[in-house]
Amino acid sequence: MTKVSYYTPEGLKKLKEELDHLRDVERPKASQAIADARDKGDLSENAEYDAAKEAQGLLEMKIAKLEETVANARIIDESQLDTSKVLVLSTVKLKNRANGMQMKYTLVAESEADLKSGKISVTSPIGKGLLGKSVGEVAEIQVPNGTLKFEILEISRD
Secondary structure: OOOOEEEOHHHHHHHHHHHHHHHHHHHHHHHHHHHHHHOOOOHHHOHHHHHHHHHHHHHHHHHHHHHHHHHOEEEOOHHHOOOOOOOOOOEEEEEEOOOOOEEEEEEEOHHHOEHHHOEEEOOOHHHHHHOOOOOOOEEEEEEOOEEEEEEEEEEEOO
């Protein structure tokens, strides 16, 4: 089953660059490591050869996963998004009902999430709880240590 992911143009470009790096730089390095280990003699007792083969297998799995992600990626046209509800790429200003603290998050694809820059994944508990909500609504979000209540103050596209 394929999973469609939505990305900004920058996010998809970054993903493709990582894939190209793995294919063009890391794959030849892995092949060279195997060749170097093979030159050291008996393969039946060569731990370096086994480690190089295992590293190559992990690299190939990572490449295959990234290829699948890129193949199923869709770019979001931000100009077509509705700002009356929280959607992917919405920037949401929230107020925590418990302590009155205000925060601002942008909902992005899982691979683009970066809490330090205020980007949270739409698949995270908070991201899921905010999706579809409008300004003035209160989102009750189940987190491991209880329920958080966030009032949505503003929705924008930055």
